[in-house]
Amino acid sequence: MTEQDDLRAQIKEHPLLHDLSDAHIAELATCAVAERFQPGEFLIRDRTPADKFFLIRHGTLSIELETPPKGRLVLQTVHEGDGLGWSWLVPPHRWAFDARAMTLVRTVTFDANALLARFEANHELGYQLLRRLLGMMAHRLTAARLQMLDLYGPPPAAKV
Amino acid sequence: MMTPHGTMAAPAQLDPMTPRPFRIRQRRKELADTFTLALAPDDGGGFAFQPGQFNMLYAFGVGEIPVSISSAPDEPGEILHTIRAVGKVSAALGALKPGDMVGVRGPFGTSWPVEAAYGSDLVILAGGIGLAPLRPAIRQVIAQREKFGNVVILYGARTPEDILFRKELQSWRGHFDLNVEVTVDRVTGAWGGRVGVVTGLIRQGGFDRLHSIALLCGPEVMMRYGVRALHDCGVASERIYVSMERNMKCAVGFCGHCQFGASFVCKDGPVFPFDRIEKLFAIPEL
Numbered sequence: 013m014t015e016q017d018d019l020r021a022q023i024k025e026h027p028l029l030h031d032l033s034d035a036h037i038a039e040l041a042t043c044a045v046a047e048r049f050q051p052g053e054f055l056i057r058d059r060t061p062a063d064k065f066f067l068i069r070h071g072t073l074s075i076e077l078e079t080p081p082k083g084r085l086v087l088q089t090v091h092e093g094d095g096l097g098w099s100w101l102v103p104p105h106r107w108a109f110d111a112r113a114m115t116l117v118r119t120v121t122f123d124a125n126a127l128l129a130r131f132e133a134n135h136e137l138g139y140q141l142l143r144r145l146l147g148m149m150a151h152r153l154t155a156a157r158l159q160m161l162d163l164y165g166p167p168p169a170a171k172v
Numbered sequence: 173m174m175t176p177h178g179t180m181a182a183p184a185q186l187d188p189m190t191p192r193p194f195r196i197r198q199r200r201k202e203l204a205d206t207f208t209l210a211l212a213p214d215d216g217g218g219f220a221f222q223p224g225q226f227n228m229l230y231a232f233g234v235g236e237i238p239v240s241i242s243s244a245p246d247e248p249g250e251i252l253h254t255i256r257a258v259g260k261v262s263a264a265l266g267a268l269k270p271g272d273m274v275g276v277r278g279p280f281g282t283s284w285p286v287e288a289a290y291g292s293d294l295v296i297l298a299g300g301i302g303l304a305p306l307r308p309a310i311r312q313v314i315a316q317r318e319k320f321g322n323v324v325i326l327y328g329a330r331t332p333e334d335i336l337f338r339k340e341l342q343s344w345r346g347h348f349d350l351n352v353e354v355t356v357d358r359v360t361g362a363w364g365g366r367v368g369v370v371t372g373l374i375r376q377g378g379f380d381r382l383h384s385i386a387l388l389c390g391p392e393v394m395m396r397y398g399v400r401a402l403h404d405c406g407v408a409s410e411r412i413y414v415s416m417e418r419n420m421k422c423a424v425g426f427c428g429h430c431q432f433g434a435s436f437v438c439k440d441g442p443v444f445p446f447d448r449i450e451k452l453f454a455i456p457e458l
Binding site (some may be wrong): 072074085086087088089091093114151154155158159161162163164 | 299300301328329330334355357358359363364365366367368369371372375376390391393394397
């Protein structure tokens with residue numbers, strides 16, 4: 013099995029992109045590498061150029077923000093089967109958070125600039141990928157809104 | 173009638189409005205604002221109940237509040253009530269010590285459909301102190317694990333310090349035949365677990381959408397989004413059960429304080445099949 017075969021198989025196994033056509037998966041695989049991150053290692057650093065997109069194949073990572081003087085705040089965790097990162101899609105193409113491996117993390121990592129070039133050349137591929145990324149973003153947005161509520165505080169009726 | 177504790181059950185109370193004296197055997201601190209009282213009837217009688225039911229606990233001279241029973245019917249020992257101190261009655265209950273007395277009326281209300289779920293997968297979604305009313309059902313499920321398909325327990329808390337029954341959750345996670353996930357909204361210290369909303373865990377699946385029963389207990393907004401996530405996964409409303417919380421006073425459907433549409437939460441609930449209250453659930457004024 014070649015490295016490209018391996019990448020195609022990994023992309024096809026991932027819940028986010030598993031239903032893409034074989035042709036689209038093959039095209040995406042040309043922009044990808046398989047990576048491994050040790051616990052504590054950063055995948056993304058805040059305010060650096062957003063030039064990657066990750067499919068998480070294994071492990072858990074935390075999305076964090078530095079919030080002086082309180083220190084680091086974990087906003088959420090991301091897990092096997094999730095995707096990570098969409099800042100590469102929108103100006104100013106810089107990350108807005110840190111992402112750090114909490115465990116051993118294995119990813120399929122895409123070169124975002126190569127992806128964008130592919131999308132320009134193949135709008136159907138761009139549409140199919142963006143559709144799936146939009147679904148992921150919508151879930152994250154809903155989750156973030158819920159997280160802002162104090163879900164577990166007692167309702168007024170319970171103050172007895 | 174013999175109770176699971178092996179004692180004679182007390183004769184049915186003629187007057188459900190009369191509290192029965194129970195003595196506090198133990199008081200256990202669970203969280204900063206949450207404690208568990210272990211109670212035993214002081215009249216020597218037994219006490220039979222079903223998972224999901226509640227009692228009215230009377231702090232003498234202060235007032236009475238509804239509290240779900242957090243022990244399982246087949247759990248040896250006392251009857252457990254896990255209480256968050258949020259008002260004057262719950263605070264008064266929290267100030268009591270072993271040996272003190274409380275008045276108990278109950279058990280009241282409907283129960284979790286544990287037997288009806290035989291043969292099905294189970295999705296149990298709890299948030300915050302909502303794990304307490306589900307604990308008896310979870311213990312019953314574990315005690316007869318072979319009667320169910322996949323069992324998924326999803327629990328969410330505000331912070332790691334707010335995780336209720338932490339040791340028991342860890343013990344449940346140690347079962348090879350249970351899928352237990354715990355998540356918190358905010359991290360305040362060392363925490364190697366999940367951060368994010370509990371309803372997001374439903375998308376991970378691990379259950380058969382057509383043959384699952386879901387039991388939900390927690391803040392109403394959490395249950396609202398939990399139900400949506402279950403619907404998105406293809407679980408039908410009639411297979412979803414929610415435990416509602418309202419301002420219950422008489423506990424027998426007389427006073428109307430806990431009226432929820434045409435139902436009384438104390439008498440027709442607190443556990444409702446979701447299809448029965450689905451339309452009411454969408455009305456904020458209720």
